[in-house]
Amino acid sequence: MILLLILIAGPFPLPLVGKFPQIGYYAWKNGGLVGGLNEIKMKYGKVFTLWMGPIPTVHVADYDVAYETHIKRAHTFGHRYSEGGMDYIREGRGIIASVGDLWVEHRRFALHTLRNFGLGRNIMEEKIMDEYRYRFDDFKKTHWKNEAVQVQTNTFFDYLVGSIINQLLVSERFEYGDQEFEKLKKYLTQTLENLSLLDVFAPLWLLKSDLMKWRTQTTLAPFDYIFGLVKETIQKRVETIEKGEHFISEEGDDFVDAFLMKMKKDKEDGVNSTFNLESLSVDLYDLWLAGQETTSTTLTWACVCLLNHPKVIGKMRKELGHVTGGNRSISLTDRAHTPYLNATINEVQRIASILNFNLLRVLKEDTTIDGQPISAGATFSTQLCLLHTDEANFKNPTEFQPERFLENNNLEKKLIPFGIGKRSCLGESLARAELYLILGNLIMEYDLEPVGVKPELKTPSPCAIMKRPPNYDIRFVPRNR
Template identity: 45%
Template sequence: MIFILLTSALLTWLVVRQYQKVSRLPPGPVSLPLIGNLPQIVYYLWTTGSIVATFDLFRKRYGNIFTLWVGPIPHVSIADYETSHEVFVKNASKYADKFHAPLFQEVKKEQGVLATNGEHWQEMRRFALQTLRNMGVGKDVMEMKIMEELNARCADIDKKAVNGVTTTHAADFFDLTVGSIINNILVGYRFEEHNKHEFLKIKNALDTAFEIFTPFDMTVPTWVLKWFFPKRYNQMMKVNAECKDFVAKSATERYEAMKSGKYTIDKENLQDYTDAFLLKIQEDGENTDYNIESLKTMIVDLWITGQETTTTTLISGFNQLLLHPEVMDKARAEIMKITENGSRPLSLSDRSSTHYLNAVIGEIQRHASILNINFWRINHEPTYMGGHLVDSGAFVTAQLSALHVNETVFKNPQEFDPERFMEDEKLLQKVIPFGLGKRSCLGESLARSELYLIFGNLLLRYNFEPHGKLSTTETLPYSFAKRPFKLEMQFVKI
């Protein structure tokens, strides 16, 4: 009898406590103590078929700001632009701290920019942004590097052409193009025929690391993996270490040469990001921010942010263009007019004149919307968001996947329709693939330049035809981020 009374009292206390917590948060489905909304989330993931569709369903039911409890922790998703901008731009300093999965913290060892907060994150981000600016990102020198790489890849395509037609996997072309650009920035060399195998090894290492980490691994405490899944835990740690060592192999060799006196950094002639980082070590000595392990982690972080997202967007974009050839033709006609019938390449300076191409790229980014689940920020104090009280301790984010399919923002969101941005150019501001605020993607400027120059100049040089099936079905609908559709297409020389 006493046991029943104690159990009833405990359950009553948990329910009342949960109700009190829920009352200090935006609306959402009814949550249970300890397990929160996990049963509903699993059910709707199964019935809707994807994370994005599940978020969209909750948005429609509970509004543009809604709460989902993942276990005992409330997660507040914002799915409209105005509130997202108010929270993460106007109050950026309040939301600089990002929640990091326990396993990410274990893997990253409090280094880099993807899984850190505080002073180290600020220093690494500040240094990376300054170094990229010094290397010409957003300027003519970076345009030259992007075009040099695109020209090299197009030359490869043209060599393989039969009667002016080359058939290839889109991933092979865009992975190598974008990967070579970022590798040149980070460690100072491009991938060509003689060293293409190095890129394939790096890409394979990164893909293996991506594929092995599941949402389950990202959710549970690290001790659960260590105790109950030791083989899996050890495999993930091994894959991560091998990935980091391989991607940063060139930087490590340069570091060792610097330590032995065989290599001296010339501050007047820095070759790449690695040179800039090693110069800090050479001048100030190693410390908690600037050391070889931190350099290796930063190279992996910048590789991931600089290569994966841009490649996925390019593949998704050409898949959409092949599904909508009338859009491809209209964009090409505009580019031909701007470049005097293709007498010169398209340049970044042409951006203000190519309104339709800008609209096409914006619509491609809206549909690609790489992150199914955006990174969560930590709310440190009670505040109001869009008229709703949000208690301290909640995780909050601009849920981009839900925002980009919000029919109150984008009419008929499932349609691929660049004309929406021609009718209202301010609507482009509400496509935010790089995030908002202090945790927005630090490679945004480079990625925007790559997308504009690659899309524009490829349409100027080739017509494109599908080879095999086309589909907009998501490859990994239950993952944190989208993976490229296996698209095969034909480059037809114009």
Template identity: 40%
Template sequence: MILVLILTTLLSILIIRHYQKVRKLPPGPITLPLIGNIPQIVYYSWKNNGIVPAFEYFRKKYGNVFTLWLGPFPHVSIADFETNHEVFVKNGNRYKDRFLSPIFEELQEDHGLVFANGEKWAELRKFTMVTFRNMGVGNEIMEEKIMEELNARCTDLDNDAVNGRTIVEHGKLFELMVGSVINSLLVGKRFGEDNKEEFLHIRHLIETSNEVFTTFDMIMPVWVLKTFFPARFGTAANALNTIKDYLGKEAEERFENLISGKYVLDENSPKDYVDAFLVKMQKEKDHPAYTMKSLKFVLSDLWSAGHDTTATTLISGFNQFMHHPEVARKCREELLRLTDGGSRPLSLKDRAESRYLNATIAEIQRHASILNVNFWKTSDAPTKINEYELDAGEILTAQMSALHVNEDIFKDAGEFRPERFLEDEKLIHQLIPFGIGKRSCVGENLARAELFLVFGNLLLRYDIQPHGKLPSTADQLPFSAVKIADTSAKLEFIKI
């Protein structure tokens, strides 16, 4: 009897505190202690065929700022640009830290750039941004590397042509192209015929991981995953460790050769990111951010993030072109005018004049919107969002996927219509495919350069048609945390 009374009292206290917390937060669906809104999230994701349509349902019902409880933890999602800018830009110093999912805490060990916090993360982010800038990311130096890779792939396409047509699995083409650019930037090696299989193996592991990596995996305690879902946990861990070990092997070998005198660093002109990091390791021998273990995790983060977002956006973009050939035609007409009839390649210097191509890339990014569920952040002090006073430590995010389908911002959001960005130029500033604030993507300039040069120059050089069935423009894993583009169809590249 006493035990029942104690349990009843504890349960009552839990329920009272739970609903006291609910009243302080932005609105959301009715939540239950311990399990939160998981039943509603599952139901509306199933009913609307995806997590993003479920977010849009909650946004329409509760407003641009709404709360979802993932188990016992409330998560505030912000689905409009103005509020996101107020929170993460104007007050960005309060939101530097990410709320790390248990599985990421376990696998990343507070290393790297994506799933880490604190002074070590801040130091590595600053170092990476400076290093990228010094290596020419976003300017003519990086343009040369991107064009070198693009030209190599175009040569392969032309060599494989039959009667002027090359039938291509475009997913593999763009994944290899982007992977080669990021690999060259990080470890100084592009992917060719001799090491292409290594790249394809890594890609297979990432794709397998994406298939099992859902919101469920992000919120579950690690002991639950290891005990009841060991295969899911093992798949995610294997993918991360394989990438980390592959990239880390190159760094470790170079470091050993440096110690033995077989390799000499040029401190004034490092040839790639690894060289720059090793220079820093020598200068900052006691700094916890500059260790070989740290380098491995940073390389893994940069490689995965730098590859997946750009490759998926390229694949998604050409899938859209197959459904909207008039958009590709308008882009080509603009590009031909800019390049004197295609007598020269499109350059980054042409960006200011490429208004329709820029609008098209923006619309592609809006539809591609890679993260179905954006990374969560925590505030380090009490803060106010609209009229809601939030305590320190609250979990919130710029829910990009919900923002990019927000009908109040993007009218007829389900349509693919680049003209919207020409009719209302402020819309392009409300597009945040690389995130917003202190945790935005460090490789944004590289990705923007790749998208512009690859889309533009391929449209200049080739008439691209579907081969057989049209590719789907729908998310292939709508319940996953990451959006996946359709790579099952083939395209024909016809040289112009």
């Protein structure tokens, strides 16, 4: 395997530590991991090898290669690499990091269940807009200052997006000031701002050892608290059912109900099932993390972009006013008539591109990438951050320019914030609906004002796995005053 992998160009590895020191140097030299990877791409081409310690990993930095591998040969390139930090809680379970039949079965169940609860239908729009209205009404009670809602941006979107996904999963919204939610978000932020390549590639036994305790306390250990809350929520539901305080309707009220119904049916049918309370805990943990953090982070980045580009807001309002007549909310049915809003959302997702380093996959059979032989067992990834900053497709990639998607109708297909192929995000339709409805209606109904200095289009975590937005306060000023 190693001999074949070395055929793909890349920086020469050092014994044991591989390319970690060089990757760190490139990241330091270029102001972050994305800049460092881009320099490596320029030197070694659109497909290159990086050794993460003793592990050789192949990285795709070209859309056409990504499409050919992940779409045309999806079966070969659809297996998740789930070692190290990815397996810290999951241990081979869940929807994000599991593999084989278990992954297929649980992903299919999650998709089917979420669709039953409105994903992709009008009922989901109603749920999103109900929560959007509730959040503004609620924050007006606690954060009303000088004729505006003045709030930390990520806090506002965390409660809004978190409650949308939480109601789908467990029929509960988070009320402002909820101590468990505040602690959860504190731990999650701590983890995502510090999680590094070391935490991804170090063996799980090493991460859990006393030797690495200093590290896991600030990176992976906070996930224990989040997972504990998930398990506690499930246990409460089971207890209320046993006490006759909660009755599961014919289709269930939420994801947990549907999962418990599946468990009961499999037991009655004598099926040797992977659906049990432990796997429910991991599935719920995966769905909540994915449904909460990605969209909330993107919306926080969106406000950074818009605060720095007020002309974009003006163009969006002109278009939305024409479509709605200024007397109704924007709806998902308006998408075909709002090209500038669509382009702005695309550009926000491209700029945000919230993973500095994409999740890895592993090959189960010998194959080729861009004509070069790769052996079974090789790990690889399509680096979305490199595709979204590719000068060949996105001229002046650091600049926020929604117009680029209007000038080139084919550009949108090369924007893949939800991933590509079999492992793309299963919550894509929900996230797209949230971004469209929340941003569209927010711009129509409120002026955006920074509190103090405008936040910069710059991440505070350039070398972490996740590209976090800056922390800043914002004023949402009602336009109908």
